[in-house]
Amino acid sequence: MAQRVDLIIVGAGMAGLSAAAEAADHGASVLVLEKEAECGGSSLLSGRYMAFAGTDLQEAAGFDDTPESLVADMLAVGEGKNETALVEAYGRHQLETYSWLKTKGVQFHAVQAVSGHSIPRGHQITPAQAIETLKLSAEASGKVRVLTEAPVRRLKKNSDGRVTTVVYEQDGTEFEAEATHGILLTAGGFSRSKQLLSDVAPQLDGAIRIGGKGNVGDGIRMAVEQGAWTRDYAYLKGTYGFHPTADGPRKSQALAFYKGAIIVNKEARRFVNESISYKLIGTEALRQENGETYQIWDQDVMDAGVEGDALYDFRKLLDLGLIESAPSLDALAARMNLPAGELKKTVADYNAAVRNDNDVFGRRTLTHHFGKPVVLDRAPFYAMRTTVAMLATYAGVAVNEQAQVLNPFGEPIDGLFSAGEMVGGFHGAGYMTGSSLGKAAIFGRIAVRTAIKSAVVS
Numbered sequence: 001m002a003q004r005v006d007l008i009i010v011g012a013g014m015a016g017l018s019a020a021a022e023a024a025d026h027g028a029s030v031l032v033l034e035k036e037a038e039c040g041g042s043s044l045l046s047g048r049y050m051a052f053a054g055t056d057l058q059e060a061a062g063f064d065d066t067p068e069s070l071v072a073d074m075l076a077v078g079e080g081k082n083e084t085a086l087v088e089a090y091g092r093h094q095l096e097t098y099s100w101l102k103t104k105g106v107q108f109h110a111v112q113a114v115s116g117h118s119i120p121r122g123h124q125i126t127p128a129q130a131i132e133t134l135k136l137s138a139e140a141s142g143k144v145r146v147l148t149e150a151p152v153r154r155l156k157k158n159s160d161g162r163v164t165t166v167v168y169e170q171d172g173t174e175f176e177a178e179a180t181h182g183i184l185l186t187a188g189g190f191s192r193s194k195q196l197l198s199d200v201a202p203q204l205d206g207a208i209r210i211g212g213k214g215n216v217g218d219g220i221r222m223a224v225e226q227g228a229w230t231r232d233y234a235y236l237k238g239t240y241g242f243h244p245t246a247d248g249p250r251k252s253q254a255l256a257f258y259k260g261a262i263i264v265n266k267e268a269r270r271f272v273n274e275s276i277s278y279k280l281i282g283t284e285a286l287r288q289e290n291g292e293t294y295q296i297w298d299q300d301v302m303d304a305g306v307e308g309d310a311l312y313d314f315r316k317l318l319d320l321g322l323i324e325s326a327p328s329l330d331a332l333a334a335r336m337n338l339p340a341g342e343l344k345k346t347v348a349d350y351n352a353a354v355r356n357d358n359d360v361f362g363r364r365t366l367t368h369h370f371g372k373p374v375v376l377d378r379a380p381f382y383a384m385r386t387t388v389a390m391l392a393t394y395a396g397v398a399v400n401e402q403a404q405v406l407n408p409f410g411e412p413i414d415g416l417f418s419a420g421e422m423v424g425g426f427h428g429a430g431y432m433t434g435s436s437l438g439k440a441a442i443f444g445r446i447a448v449r450t451a452i453k454s455a456v457v458s
């Protein structure tokens with residue numbers, strides 16, 4: 001006979017474990033099924049920023065922020081292609097989720113300026129600490145069971161057409177489990193599926209692939225089989241800023257361009273406004289010959305690096321030999337095999353444009369509406385060969401603001417919920433840093449509340 005619980009959660013990353021901890025708060029019985037041996041998925045590998053507005057950390061740092069400003073930035077970066085109701089739900093629930101995460105024991109260390117935000121909103125967590133804390137908090141209720149190495153294969157409907165059952169595998173045996181309140185799919189995206197990526201976004205074939213090992217689109221496939229509509233494949237983009245070796249054990253990333261570096265192609269020519277979203281920069285970078293591009297900066301930008309930070313610890317990458325340095329631009333060009341005359345001209349033109357505020361690519365800020373570009377003239381100079389990585393796929397099943405999965409007619413599929421990276425419609429045409437971990441926690445919790453509320457009413 002199938003096991004029976006209130007809720008089944010498929011996938012134990014930020015979305016699934018936030019949902020599990022929320023369900024524990026409501027006293028619900030929960031079965032969490034995780035495919036891999038370790039919980040955490042892409043959340044564990046993440047750059048560690050969560051986007052929140054109006055927090056104590058921002059206040060302490062002197063940043064006056066509002067949910068309305070966060071929502072406006074998200075819609076602007078998404079070019080208005082995002083589902084406004086989802087973005088507004090993020091705005092309404094984000095500060096409360098930040099406080100809730102803190103009460104659960106998730107630690108927030110600092111706030112940084114990150115891509116897409118007009119004010120510093122990247123709240124830094126330690127992913128392993130957050131994942132472990134949420135898991136322990138859920139399990140402490142005594143009613144949440146987390147099974148690892150338990151991949152869910154398929155979902156089933158009951159005779160009333162409600163999705164009630166999961167078929168999962170453990171130790172080579174197939175089991176069924178049934179949920180009375182609902183099934184929540186939080187199985188992440190498909191950044192590790194070469195085939196699915198190539199099917200829906202062949203323009204990204206040149207990108208390296210990073211992300212949770214189990215993130216190959218299982219959740220999306222299972223939801224689609226139950227009648228889910230999908231959204232946002234057209235907006236799939238890679239993330240610019242990774243060293244070409246980042247698909248190995250080290251996820252080496254440096255966003256020196258948001259501290260003032262320029263980006264050039266193999267002809268040592270700029271091709272993009274470096275302050276725009278690193279997703280949009282990624283699209284332009286893949287259009288360059290062989291997708292070959294370099295970040296170039298000087299000692300002042302180097303000094304703006306942040307030790308221990310996932311995106312801005314330039315010194316660490318220099319020590320690892322992933323960044324080159326040289327006393328002059330000529331020497332740097334020789335080291336990187338770039339045309340020296342062209343590199344010098346590019347930097348000189350750029351410095352003149354910074355001084356005159358008339359950049360040909362329209363750069364007026366360091367990141368989106370934040371900071372002032374700086375001239376690159378203080379030796380030594382630095383360069384990092386930089387590429388595009390698919391580390392997340394912000395496209396997938398359609399949901400409403402209650403996290404119910406929708407069919408092609410916009411109607412909820414009875415019993416089926418979804419949250420996190422496998423959901424489409426939230427980011428629209430562009431993603432801003434911190435909003436994926438943020439939405440995973442926010443909508444994971446919303447899904448649980450909806451499932452519990454609808455179970456009480458029905």
Ligand SMILES: Cc1cc2nc3c(=O)[nH]c(=O)nc-3n(C[C@H](O)[C@H](O)[C@H](O)COP(=O)(O)OP(=O)(O)OC[C@H]3O[C@@H](n4cnc5c(N)ncnc54)[C@H](O)[C@@H]3O)c2cc1C
Pocket residue numbers: 010011012013014015016033034035036038039040041042043044045046047048049050051150151152153186187188189210211212213214215216218219251391392419420421422433434435436437438440
């Ligand atoms: C290098 C890197 C840096 C990033 N930096 C940031 C950042 O700074 N800020 C930000 O907001 N976002 C960032 N992201 C994106 C963000 O980490 C993810 O979008 C987010 O963590 C997704 O959370 P999730 O819970 O939806 O999925 P995940 O955390 O990926 O969890 C999904 C889980 O589902 C499991 N699963 C899959 N299939 C099945 C199945 N069939 N049965 C059972 N379990 C299954 C997976 O194994 C996985 O553990 C980054 C991603 C990467 C890779």
